[in-house]
Amino acid sequence: MVALLAFGLAVVVLRAPWLSEPRAETTTAAISRSGRLGGASYLIEVPANWQGGLVVFAHGIQRGPGPGAVAAPPIASHILAGGHAWIASGYRAREYQPHLFIDDLIALRELFLKEVGRPRWTIIYGQSMGGHIVVASLELHPALYQGGLAECGLVDGISIADYLMAYTAAAELISGVPMLDAPDKETFARVLNERVVPALGMPGAYTARGRQFDSVVKYLMGADQVGNDLPLRLQGLKRRYLLNMMHRPRDLDNEPSPGLRAASTVHIRYRIDPGLGLTEEELNARVRRLQPAKDSRSPAANPVYAERTGRLKAPLITLHETGDAWVPLSLEQSYRRRTIAAGTDHLLVQRVMRASSHCGFDGETREQAFDDLLAWIERGVRPVGEDVLAPDLSRIGLKWTPTLQPEDPLALRRGLRSESCPRAFASIASRGASQRTSVISRSSATASCPSGIGAAKKRVSNRRGWISGVIQWAKYTSVSVARVRRSARSIAQNAR
Structure with missing residues (x-):
């Protein structure tokens, strides 16, 4: 452990045990490699002067038959710029089969150890279905991963x-x-x-x-x-x-x-x-x-599809949108309850963005989450999150929402205060005093936190939104799109 003396107070920070182990030797040349392993395509990217960190990326669900397509993590360049390596598997199959995909990533990590070297730490990072892979991997294979990052994820598994x-x-x-x-x-x-x-x-x-x-x-x-x-x-x-x-x-x-x-x-x-x-x-x-x-x-026959236990042994940060109807916020709430019951909720930090999308986070939000996870792993600094079980969630996500959507209930209220949108106004406050007047005069703050009047002008009609959803469903289920359009228009006319 490390003791810090600041303002007369002794602060004790527990160092992660893996950081005491010999670190991997830094590479002098970058590595960019692709191939196939166990029927799955893969990518390996290592920067020059690799500092010993490894990110294992788990992509979301892909439809159809055959092996999946490999995808790079959305913050791949940020990972490499920090001196860390990343690997990604396309998986040997598609659809919802995380039990296979967990093993594919473990096999790829073993290949990395053989061909590149042993990392100081390994973070598993996943999107959507990859969130199931992240949490199940942390619970079932705790020795392999020192941290997890899941966005829009199936964090509560089945x-x-x-x-x-x-x-x-x-x-x-x-x-x-x-x-x-x-x-x-x-x-x-x-x-x-x-x-x-x-x-x-x-x-x-x-x-x-x-x-x-x-x-x-x-x-x-x-x-x-x-x-x-x-x-x-x-x-x-x-x-x-x-x-x-x-x-x-x-x-x-x-x-x-x-x-x-x-x-x-x-x-x-x-x-x-x-x-x-x-x-x-x-x-x-x-x-x-x-x-x-x-x-x-x-748990014995199908541990990946058993109910999650919440028994974390490494830090986990999750990102989620409030309006995600495919992978709802209730999964985050359920997993929070499991960690509370298991006594591990101190290892879970959850962040929420006010949005109607699925996996629609911007680069800054993702990069900040990754950097905060890294600080948590390496220096023991637990980052700030949200209480997804708070009695009142009407203002949830304001800390992590860069731009309020026009339909957001808070954007529709007139006279939105600066503290309602801290990310937008923090960027202004961080600039020099001489710049603040010009920044505010260009209404950059208002653009990030739109007023009720501005939001009303941008509002999209309800009818257009749900007719679009019907057509998406028709294409997915092979139902006649023309027939669906006729049904949708009939309902709209009857509702007027």
Whole structure:
């Protein structure tokens, strides 16, 4: 340990044990290498004068058959500029199979050790499905990784499948259409388009039943304890409203998808706002409960798809958007609860951006998270995060949101104060006093934190947003786009 004397106070910082080990020899020449390993393509990038740090990158889901395509981390240049190396695997397969991909990354790390050298520390960094890989790797292989960074990630593992099935089961109950009985994907898509959509409507043009369903989804995505909606949730839902509806195969024992096999809604406690004609008691008593296949979530038989334990042994920083309807903020909340129960919540720092996107973080946000994780690993400086379990989440994410979207509830309020958007105004305060007047006169602060009037001018119509989402779903499910357009326009006209 290291003792620091500052302002008369002794501050003790515990040094990570791996930093006491002999560090890797620095390389004098850069290395850029690609190849195939175990059926997976890979990339290895090492800067000149490598300082001994290694980042293992886990990309998100890719659709279709065959091996995946290798992707560089979004902050690849920042990693290299800091003197650190990175490696990435395309994985031997596609779709949702993190049990395979975890092993692919371990094998690639072993290749790096043989061909380049042993790193001083290894960080595992993942996006979306890569977040499942990050957290499962930290819990199941703690000796390999000294830190983790996950953005828009499936940090609570198989809970993503539970969320999507709970979403679908709620839509089935509230619409009155038994779509989970559909024998195949084609029938499911047809029933969804022809019966469920007319019964519920679409975001921005809901029926009375649709308003019930939207309230349920609000809580499934992570609404706070007092019922406040997450900022920009509805905007994010427009993109995923139909895509989140999941067909469930009848023969789970022979289903190849581990996510579908392991999905469960047995433990889901649904919530709904009062006054909508459906109580929580009725909802939870009547909704269909879906059981997982035998041993599909067993810690012994399928540890990657078992419920996460929260037993971290290394620092983890996560980034998440409030309006991400595909991978909702509720996964962050669930994993926070697990770490609290395990007594490891001091190793988890979570940051939130007010946005309707999925993995839409800017470079500065990502780079700051990486640098903060590095300082945490090397110097024991725990960075600042957010309380995703706070009773009131109406102002969540302001510290990490560079630009408020026009539809953001806070952007729509007139007279937004500077403290409401600290990142934008901090950049102004950091400049010299002689520059501040000219900076403010160019309205750079206002551009980052738009006023209610400016936001109103930029607002996109609800109808355009959800019609676009319908068309995306139609392309994904092979339903006639023309037929979907006709249904969408009919709903819009009836809602006027």
